[in-house]
Amino acid sequence: MSTTVIILAAGKGTRMRSQLPKVLQPLAGQPLLGHVVETAKQLKARRIITIFGHGGAHVQNAFKEENIEWVEQKEQLGTGHAVQMTLPVLPTDGFSLILYGDVPLVSSETLNKLLEASQKTGIGMITLNVDEPTGYGRIVRSHGQIQAIVEHKDASEEQRQITEINTGIYCVENSKLHEWLPQLSNENAQGEYYLTDIVAMAVQDGLEIASIQPKLAYEVEGVNDRIQLANLERAFQRQQAIHLMREGVAFADPERFDLRGTLTTGQDVYIDINVIIEGHCEIGSNVEIGAGTILKDAKIASNTKIQPYTIIDNAVVGEKVIIGPFARLRPGTQLDNDVHIGNFVEVKNSHLEKGVKANHFTYLGDAEVGTESNIGAGTITCNYDGVNKHKTKIGSSAFIGSNSSLVAPISIGKGATVGAGSVITRDVPENTLAFERSQQIEKANYQRPQKTK
Known part of the structure; x- marks a missing residue:
């Protein structure tokens, strides 16, 4: 017909x-x-x-x-x-x-x-x-x-x-x-x-x-005013939550959940309050989604824990990964199994291989990070020169000290170490220590500035 x-x-x-x-x-x-x-x-x-x-x-x-x-x-x-x-x-x-x-x-x-x-x-x-x-x-x-x-x-x-x-x-x-x-x-x-x-x-x-x-x-039900619109929104979201619970999802409170797209899940998924799902997302089994998290067009594999107030946008996350709290995965990000992304870490258009850890205050953009590497707190990849984006490559088992700046394009070799506080502008060979610091200056009996009264 x-x-x-x-x-x-x-x-x-x-x-x-x-x-x-x-x-x-x-x-x-x-x-x-x-x-x-x-x-x-x-x-x-x-x-x-x-x-x-x-x-x-x-x-x-x-x-x-x-x-x-x-x-x-x-x-x-x-x-x-x-x-x-x-x-x-x-x-x-x-x-x-x-x-x-x-x-x-x-x-x-x-x-x-x-x-x-x-x-x-x-x-x-x-x-x-x-x-x-x-x-x-x-x-x-x-x-x-x-x-x-x-x-x-x-x-x-x-x-x-x-x-x-x-x-x-x-x-x-x-x-x-x-x-x-x-x-x-x-x-x-x-x-x-x-x-x-x-x-x-x-x-x-x-x-x-x-x-x-x-x-x-x-x-x-039709919509004529904002009250009717809000009531219809909640009725619809409640029904979506009911469907997901029948599929094996547990909610801290199904009344405080928004699905603004489609979601497929495995079993024993736990979703805390005020989580927003946008686009099409896929979540495996035994996944925990913390309060206030936003997922958009994301794929999350099984046994992963996403801690509160994390944003994952167009990213793929492997198994047994820990993310957050307050982390952000931007489009083009791929995290392999057992990766740890901690608080206030941002990852964009980057591939982090198995076992990589970046636990605090880090930006990884346009980067490839090899297995088991550790990225210290405050590290950034300087991927943008004002016009073009450049890639940073970090080999497996590398150790990047805290507060380091890696100026792309750059390659850090397998097993290499970057000393804390360094600005690295040249490639670092495998199993090599690289650090860059100016001379430390000391002044005895230094008088701090005083407030003007």
Whole structure:
């Protein structure tokens, strides 16, 4: 079956109190509209038609890499009018899913169920039973079949007791949309064209209207203000944490965890509070992630311990590695097994082989460090000359004394030693001691400067 996804994304979002269009507000690190587009791609939709309005240039620019057909709704005349705008480009065959840019979390699983149900009848919709239906359109049924959608303000007292509501998400045969949409009328109190009127048209044509309900209620929750956005963020993050716990992850507090991407894990992973995962990360078994840690597009092998407030960005970490606290691994970093990276150590675009230790206040940029080498506190690789980056090579079992500066390009041989406080500008051969210091000067009876009163 050929599937088109129509996304309504023209709203201004006045209640967000933001210069950013509502559909670009972030949820789990991605614009609201981005979640809907990703779901459409998971469904392998033949076409994604997005209706834009307020802030259209910003919205289109944010998704310029996506294969989206853009249709403008110049006047905000209701949901029915928005979908009418797609008629010139809407296929006449197949089905369309009608979704919303500010209802970001409806799942592909739920939409596939809707597609399957709708094929049998030509039209289907998602409904939801809620405890407090006030303000929502009610689903009126007769002998179990949907007969109408009645808005709250138009509902009788009996109808207001109905707890099944309309979510606004539909799946309709495209030939029917071409037939029904031109018939919509705006002869109502609001002067708008309502998409819900196609339900009445379907009933009038004698069609049965299929319906399904989502697995999780938040899938059909919309966002109109920052309070709703925050509530939806927490609901989504809570569900992601529940999924990870089922996969063998233990959380200090699942309410204080953010996954802004995807994560695969082994068993017996422990994640402390306020950890943020971005992009796609992979974590092996028996890994500990300390409080306040940020991982982005990182691969962490088994039995590794990441101590609090560490940042790992586009880096690969081996087994039995200890990192942090307050360490930073920048893009291009590879740590082999048994490496120790301590507090306030930064590593960028460097490969540290098995057993390397850099435990304090060190910067290693554009470096290759051989097995079992020790990098003393305060050591830096001077990799940038103001224009170009240069490489530092340190052989296995080398010992770099504290507070040393290695001016790249430079090579420190296997088993070499660099004395503390040295500025090394020339290559050091294997098994050689190198140090560079000026003469020590002493002055007896030295009087320290005094503060001026």
